[in-house]
Every structure is written in C-alpha cells, then in structure tokens.
Amino acid sequence: MPETMPRPWWGEVIPGLLLAVMLTPGVLAAAERVTCEGRYPQHLQGICLDDTAIYWCFTTQLVKTDPQGRIVKQIPVADHHGDLCLYEGKVYVAVNLGEFNEPAGKADSWVYIYRASDLTLLAKHATPEVVHGAGGIGVRNGRFYIVGGLPEGVLENYVYE
Numbered sequence: 001m002p003e004t005m006p007r008p009w010w011g012e013v014i015p016g017l018l019l020a021v022m023l024t025p026g027v028l029a030a031a032e033r034v035t036c037e038g039r040y041p042q043h044l045q046g047i048c049l050d051d052t053a054i055y056w057c058f059t060t061q062l063v064k065t066d067p068q069g070r071i072v073k074q075i076p077v078a079d080h081h082g083d084l085c086l087y088e089g090k091v092y093v094a095v096n097l098g099e100f101n102e103p104a105g106k107a108d109s110w111v112y113i114y115r116a117s118d119l120t121l122l123a124k125h126a127t128p129e130v131v132h133g134a135g136g137i138g139v140r141n142g143r144f145y146i147v148g149g150l151p152e153g154v155l156e157n158y159v160y161e
Contacts, residue, residue: 036056037071109126
C-alpha cells in the first residue's frame with residue numbers, strides 16, 4: 001500500500017472486533033466489541049454473522065461463536081482460507097491453495113461452502129478466473145462477488161461475479 005494511503009480501518013480493530021457497521025437485526029442490539037475466544041496462528045481474514053452466531057475465518061481455522069465470542073464450533077481448514085460470507089444457511093469462503101499476488105498461473109482459487117449450523121464442508125468450486133488468488137467474497141441479491149490478490153506493478157484489480 002502506498003505511504004500516502006491511510007491505514008485500513010481493520011488494522012486498528014483486531015484482535016477485538018468492533019461490530020458497528022455490520023450489524024444484523026437480532027444479533028447485536030447495539031455496537032459492541034466482541035472478541036473471538038482462542039488464539040490462532042495466522043490472522044483474521046473476515047467475519048460474517050446471522051441471527052445467532054458470528055463466523056470467523058483465521059486462514060487455517062474456521063470458527064463459529066455465539067454473539068459474545070464464545071466458541072460453538074471450530075474446524076481446521078486448508079491454508080489459505082480467506083474472507084467469508086453467509087447466504088441461505090451456508091458459509092462461503094474464498095480459498096487460495098496457490099500463491100497470492102503473483103503473476104497469473106500461480107494461484108489455485110476456490111470457493112468452499114460449509115453448512116452454517118455445524119461447519120460441515122458441503123462443496124468446493126474452482127474459480128480459475130481469479131488468477132492472482134481468491135481472497136475475498138461477498139453476496140448481494142443472491143449473486144456472489146470474488147476479489148483476488150494484486151501483484152506488484154499491476155494497477156487494477158478485478159471483482160468477479
């Protein structure tokens with residue numbers, strides 16, 4: 001990141017996570033600081049939540065907690081699980097089994113799908129279009145969007161639908 005750019009907000013709120021702009025009705029009545037129980041060898045990739053739980057992805061661990069951050073279920077996952085989103089009772093995770101931020105051909109990009117209730121792996125979908133490594137995923141109106149890495153010297157990134 002160029003020095004002229006401000007530090008991203010997420011660099012300031014970990015290991016506790018301020019859930020102010022990501023509130024879902026029924027999960028948190030007001031913005032509050034929630035810390036996921038446990039310690040994880042890599043870093044937090046992202047969170048998503050539903051009416052009863054928060055889902056956390058820590059690169060090699062997928063964790064489901066209650067709204068207070070107490071672990072309900074935790075599973076080891078392949079390195080490198082990235083950002084995640086929740087849709088219709090399933091957790092979708094952007095996964096790169098190859099290299100990030102490298103020229104095309106070195107990534108091995110996927111979307112892994114887990115059952116939200118118990119984190120059982122349901123499916124894996126290859127996403128070879130994400131040539132610099134799948135790292136982020138979101139869903140809106142039933143449509144999924146994936147973003148990948150960005151090699152040095154490449155001036156634009158793509159979002160894949």
